[in-house]
Amino acid sequence: MYRAASLSNPGDRDVLLAHPEHLVLGPEGLGEGRTWVAEEDGALVGFATWADVDGVTELEDLFVDPARRRRGHARALVSRIGAELRGRGVGRLEVTANPDALAFYRTAGFVDAGSAETEFGPAPRMVLDLVR
DSSP states (O other), rough: OOHHHHTTSHHHHHHHHHGGGGGGSSHHHHTTOOOHHHHEEEEEEEEEEEEEEEEEEEEEEEEOOGOOOOOHHHHHHHHHHHHHHHOOOOOOOOEOOGGGGGGHHHHHOOOOEEEEEEEEOOOEEEEEOOOO
């Protein structure tokens, strides 16, 4: 599911295929309890992982099976992680967003917060206020 979701965006496909190391998901988030999954009819359809990176809480991964998108899974994952982090006293969740996902992030409540340099060039930074 991770690979299929990653490769489903035509704008990212060639770059990811040229760098297959980015198509391998490590076990750390799940093993450390930082990953939440979405299921539909008993099947895994998505997951999201958060991480604390140098004092900044990041939405590290957010992937939904391309065949199961637009059913509220991604929004539910962000909501669940937000609730978990609020319970831990975290006030904001940040993400380096895929430009093709900006509309989703804005609808989920994230606001623009500049840009970040990534291995593949600049990418938008967004922030979700968890205190509201």
